[in-house]
Amino acid sequence: MDTEPLSLNHKRRLRKLRLKKYREREGLFLAEGRNACREALRGDRYPLREIIISRDLPDNDREWLSRELSSRTVPVYSCSRADINELSSEEHARGILVVCKSVDSSLDTPNNDQPDRIVYLEGISDAGNLGTIMRTSLWFGVNRIALGPSCIDPYNTKVIRASAGTIFGVSLIRDVAAEKLFSFAETQGYDLVATSPRGGIPPAELKKEGRIVLLLGEESRGLSSELMEHAHTLVTVPGSGAAESLNLAAAAAILLYETRTVP
Amino acid sequence: MDTEPLSLNHKRRLRKLRLKKYREREGLFLAEGRNACREALRGDRYPLREIIISRDLPDNDREWLSRELSSRTVPVYSCSRADINELSSEEHARGILVVCKSVDSSLDTPNNDQPDRIVYLEGISDAGNLGTIMRTSLWFGVNRIALGPSCIDPYNTKVIRASAGTIFGVSLIRDVAAEKLFSFAETQGYDLVATSPRGGIPPAELKKEGRIVLLLGEESRGLSSELMEHAHTLVTVPGSGAAESLNLAAAAAILLYETRTVP
Numbered sequence: 001m002d003t004e005p006l007s008l009n010h011k012r013r014l015r016k017l018r019l020k021k022y023r024e025r026e027g028l029f030l031a032e033g034r035n036a037c038r039e040a041l042r043g044d045r046y047p048l049r050e051i052i053i054s055r056d057l058p059d060n061d062r063e064w065l066s067r068e069l070s071s072r073t074v075p076v077y078s079c080s081r082a083d084i085n086e087l088s089s090e091e092h093a094r095g096i097l098v099v100c101k102s103v104d105s106s107l108d109t110p111n112n113d114q115p116d117r118i119v120y121l122e123g124i125s126d127a128g129n130l131g132t133i134m135r136t137s138l139w140f141g142v143n144r145i146a147l148g149p150s151c152i153d154p155y156n157t158k159v160i161r162a163s164a165g166t167i168f169g170v171s172l173i174r175d176v177a178a179e180k181l182f183s184f185a186e187t188q189g190y191d192l193v194a195t196s197p198r199g200g201i202p203p204a205e206l207k208k209e210g211r212i213v214l215l216l217g218e219e220s221r222g223l224s225s226e227l228m229e230h231a232h233t234l235v236t237v238p239g240s241g242a243a244e245s246l247n248l249a250a251a252a253a254i255l256l257y258e259t260r261t262v263p
Numbered sequence: 264m265d266t267e268p269l270s271l272n273h274k275r276r277l278r279k280l281r282l283k284k285y286r287e288r289e290g291l292f293l294a295e296g297r298n299a300c301r302e303a304l305r306g307d308r309y310p311l312r313e314i315i316i317s318r319d320l321p322d323n324d325r326e327w328l329s330r331e332l333s334s335r336t337v338p339v340y341s342c343s344r345a346d347i348n349e350l351s352s353e354e355h356a357r358g359i360l361v362v363c364k365s366v367d368s369s370l371d372t373p374n375n376d377q378p379d380r381i382v383y384l385e386g387i388s389d390a391g392n393l394g395t396i397m398r399t400s401l402w403f404g405v406n407r408i409a410l411g412p413s414c415i416d417p418y419n420t421k422v423i424r425a426s427a428g429t430i431f432g433v434s435l436i437r438d439v440a441a442e443k444l445f446s447f448a449e450t451q452g453y454d455l456v457a458t459s460p461r462g463g464i465p466p467a468e469l470k471k472e473g474r475i476v477l478l479l480g481e482e483s484r485g486l487s488s489e490l491m492e493h494a495h496t497l498v499t500v501p502g503s504g505a506a507e508s509l510n511l512a513a514a515a516a517i518l519l520y521e522t523r524t525v526p
Contacts, residue, residue: 035507128391136513141503166506203520240404240525243429244298250399250516253509257466257517262503 001066006052006079014052014087014099020153029102029155030087031167033094034061036160039168041068046100046168050075054084054095061095089157102155105171107146107184114188115144116211116261120181122148122227123218124248130154131162132249133216138166140260146173146181146213178226185213191232193259194223195251200234203258207233214255219248264329269315269342277315277350277362283416292365292418293350294430296357297324299423302431304331309363309431313338317347317358324358352420365418368434370409370447377451378407379474379524383444385411385490386481387511393417394425395512396479401429403523409436409444409476441489448476454495456522457486458514463497466521470496477518482511 016022017030028049031040040048053065055078069076085093119137124130130152137145147154154172163170185192190211194200206212215231217223228234237251279285280293291312294303303311316328318341332339348356382400387393393415400408410417417435426433448455453474457463469475478494480486491497500514 132510138506139502139509169505239402242432243401246402247395253513253516254520
C-alpha cells in the first residue's frame with residue numbers, strides 16, 4: 001500500500017473539519033476507525049476522498065487496509081501518532097481516519113423509490129442520541145433520516161462516532177422544514193407518527209403496513225405543537241411513572257422496533 | 264437558606280470524588296443539576312450529605328432549593344462559579360452539586376420483597392450506556408440493577424449524568440459474580456434471559472409473568488459463554504442485517520419494553 005506523508009497544510013485543513021463552518025465550506029467530514037473505514041469503502045453515499053493512517057498502525061490493520069484497497073484507488077496519507085491524535089476527537093485515537101464528501105440526499109425521489117419508513121428529527125442537539133438513532137434505524141432497515149432546521153450537524157464527529165459506522169448506510173436530508181415535510185407526506189402518502197408524553201396509542205398498536213414517518217423531538221421540549229397538530233397518529237411509550245422521561249434514543253429504539261418491516 | 268462558604272480543603276476533597284479510588288475510600292459520589300438534587304432529596308437509597316451551589320445560581324433555582332429545604336436539614340455550601348466549574352464534569356456546569364453516600368444494595372432481600380424484574384450487566388464499560396440503562400429500567404419500573412465484577416463504576420459522574428437523576432430511584436448491587444447470580448436465580452425462582460446475536464426467540468415471545476433477570480453484555484463482546492450457558496432463555500432482537508450491531512442501551516430498551524410489567 002503506497003502512502004504519502006501528510007503535509008502540515010493538509011493536516012491543518014483536516015483539523016478544521018472539526019468545526020461545522022469548515023465542514024460546510026469544504027463539503028467534507030471525518031470518520032474514525034476501521035469500522036468506519038470499511039463502511040466508507042463499501043458504501044457510495046458519501047464518496048471516500050482520502051484515508052489518513054498513523055505510522056504506528058498495527059500490522060493487522062495495515063494488512064486489512066491493503067487488501068481493501070487492492071481493487072480501489074484512494075489516496076492514503078501517513079502521519080505520526082501525535083498528528084493522528086490531533087486530528088482525532090477520541091480519547092484513544094484509533095489510527096485510521098477517513099475523509100468523505102458530505103452528500104445530502106433529497107426527499108424528492110420518484111414515488112416508487114420511496115422507502116416505507118423515514119425518521120424525522122426535530123431540534124435534536126445531542127450528538128450521542130443522533131448517532132445512536134442512525135444506528136438503530138439502520139438496524140431495523142430504515143435508511144433515510146430527515147432533520148429539521150434546528151438539529152445538530154449530522155456530520156459532527158461525535159455523531160459519526162456514535163453511529164458506529166452506520167452513517168455510511170443512511171441517507172441524510174438536512175434542513176427539512178415542517179411545511180416541506182407536511183406537503184411531502186401528503187403527496188407521497190405517508191402517515192406522520194408523533195411521540196407524545198401522554199394520550200397516544202401504545203407502540204404495539206402502530207400500523208406495520210404502509211408508509212410512515214416517525215417524528216422524534218428533543219427529550220426536554222418534545223415535538224413542536226406544529227408537528228403534533230399535523231401528526232396522523234400520536235404514540236405514547238408506556239411507563240411506570242418512576243422516571244420523568246425516557247432517553248430519546250431509547251424511545252426511538254422502541255418505536256423503530258414496533259414499526260419494523262423486517263421479520 | 265443558610266449557606267456556608269466552601270473551604271479550599273473541602274473543595275479539594277470533593278474534586279477527588281471524580282476518581283473511583285476516592286469515591287470508594289469516602290463512600291461518596293457527586294451528582295449535578297436540579298433534577299439530580301430533587302431526586303436525591305426525595306429518595307432514600309443514597310443519603311444526601313451536602314449540597315454545593317454556585318454563588319451566581321439563578322434566583323429561581325435558589326428559591327426552588329429553599330423551598331425544598333424548608334422541611335429538611337442538609338448543609339449547603341456556596342462557592343464561586345470558577346469553583347463549581349472545577350468540580351463539575353460538564354461543559355456547562357449547572358450550579359448545583361449534591362454529595363451523596365454510595366450505598367450498595369444486596370440481592371439477598373427476603374423472598375417476598377424480591378421484584379419481578381432485575382437487570383444484570385456484564386462487562387459494561389460505556390458510561391452513557393450504563394446511565395441510559397438505569398433511566399430506561401426505571402421508566403419501565405425496574406429498580407434493581409446488578410453489575411458483574413468487570414463493569415464500570417456506576418457512581419462515575421458520567422454514568423450519573425446519563426442516568427438523568429434516575430440513579431436515585433435505582434438500587435445498585437456491585438460485584439455480583441456469575442456464580443452468585445446463578446445460585447440467587449435458582450433459589451429465588453428467576454429465569455435468566457440472555458441476549459444473543461442470533462438463534463434466540465423474538466423479544467415479543469418473552470414471558471411477561473414471573474421473575475426475570477435480563478442479562479446484558481458489552482456490545483462488542485456480548486455475554487460470556489458462562490452466562491450464555493446458564494441462561495434459561497435466549498432472545499434475539501430482529502434486524503435487517505444492514506447494521507452490524509445495535510447499541511446496547513437501545514437493545515436494553517426493547518427488552519425492558521417487551522418484559523415490562525406496567526400496563
